[in-house]
Amino acid sequence: MDRPPSAGSFEPVDVTPPGCPIIILWFDPAARELVIPAGADSRLSAHLTVRYTRILLRLMAAAYGGAFLHAGLVHAGRGVAVLGGKRAGKTSTILAALQHGATFVSNDDLSVHRVDGGWWAQGWPRAVSVRGHTFTALGMSVADVLREQGWSLEHPESAGIELPAADSDERIVLYPHELTALCGAPMAGAASLDTLVFPSFGPGPARLLPLTPAQTAALLRHNLLPVPVKDADFLLACFPPATPEAVADELHRLAHDLSGFALEQSFTALYEGAVLLQNLLRGST
Incomplete structure (x- = not known):
């Protein structure tokens, strides 16, 4: 997905690791929504889903005082x-x-x-x-x-x-x-x-x-x-x-x-x- 989702105020976020093909996610700060491109390679999509689910859970734990x-x-x-x-x-x-x-x-x-x-x-x-x-x-x-x-x-x-x-x-x-x-x-x-x-x-x-x-x-x-x-x-x-x-x-x-x-x-x-x-x-x- 090289364009933002149709609904919401999404901004592109470049999360490309060094030496890797470009990876762009879409993020709506107001709605607190993060979208992983639907067109991504299935293995890459699974990796990004697991990675950012873990990141979000860690941020929630820290926000609650952990x-x-x-x-x-x-x-x-x-x-x-x-x-x-x-x-x-x-x-x-x-x-x-x-x-x-x-x-x-x-x-x-x-x-x-x-x-x-x-x-x-x-x-x-x-x-x-x-x-x-x-x-x-x-x-x-x-x-x-x-x-x-x-x-x-x-x-x-x-x-x-x-x-x-x-x-x-x-x-x-x-x-x-x-x-x-x-x-x-x-x-x-x-x-x-x-x-x-x-x-x-x-x-x-x-x-x-x-x-x-x-x-x-x-x-x-x-x-x-x-x-x-x-x-x-x-x-x-x-x-x-x-x-x-x-x-x-x-x-x-x-x-x-x-x-x-x-x-x-x-x-x-x-x-x-x-x-x-x-x-x-x-x-x-």
């Missing part, structure tokens, strides 16, 4: 958020928990909300990048699982490739359902949030160190995603986010309501950290 965190969540009666940046051990910690029977909610994208006096976390799962030596540290063989189950990886970056060597730093990109299938774990879209864990790698045996509310609040601020969407600035006026003061107050409440822990663990003994995480999931430390 704070977005660089965090994953596992659940087993209680919910434990695992927060941290790249190479902090977030994915390794979550995978180890899944091996021990936890339910997967999200790997590194989470929105949190206060509900009826408690906290609730909504997962926004997306493709997960896992390095070859991480699976080895967890005692997993992706090739063996694929062969036994008779299925292959689906993500475009992983489909048909030769799997990296066990000790390799090369990555495998997995969809969330593939990740949970490899670990034999269930998956949920949202769950209660009861504890906050900030992992890091280091020598020595695994240990959990209690954090003060002030320490927890500082780490939450460090792992805050200030803008919940990318490349969709034209939609922000329709969904004004919570003010920085409101977000800061939300993180302050979260840090004071829930217990925070630093998880120090060795990359070569992830099972020790998984045992400690299991205790948190059961409500004990």
